[in-house]
Amino acid sequence: MTNYWLMKSEPDCFSIDDLATRTTQSEAWDGVRNYQARNMMRDQMQLGDRVFFYHSNTKVPGIAGIASISRTSYPDPTQFQADSQYFDPKATAAKPIWYLVDVQFEQKLPQLISLERLRRQPGLEDMVLLRKGSRLSITPVTAEQWHIILSLQP
DNA sequence: GCCAACGTTGGC
DNA sequence: GCCAACGTTGGC
16 A cells, blocks of 8 residues: 655755756755654655655745655664764664655756645645644655545646 | 753644 | 644653
């Protein structure tokens, strides 16, 4: 069973173009330090799961592209690196705290689907992303929501 | 285990 | 830059 997800990234930090221009066109999704988001990566994400790549904290936030899960969860190496902003002194190799997955570029959307557009779209009312106060950087998407959103493309 | 204080997220 | 909504921390 393929699952669907939405993963947020600040484009000033790492954008869909950055993912596309990586030599492998894939990237370890490091730095997630929220337990709910970690649990989804660690326990639920499967090889080949589809991902909406979302640009957050930018002028026009929205879905910028599509990616997929190319490696299932393993310990986030940055938690062990003292010089990393994501360093966690409580984590050990024997008992890692944070996990990540690898994300593979699939396509950049010809046109960004804005958050404002998503909010106007019937059928997406229950999207976790759109819930009041929702701040999770990784959220599940239903198959129905996925297909509605793909149908919005020109 | 409660909860006030504090830090972060992210839209606007 | 503001601030609402959350999550985390730590004293008790």
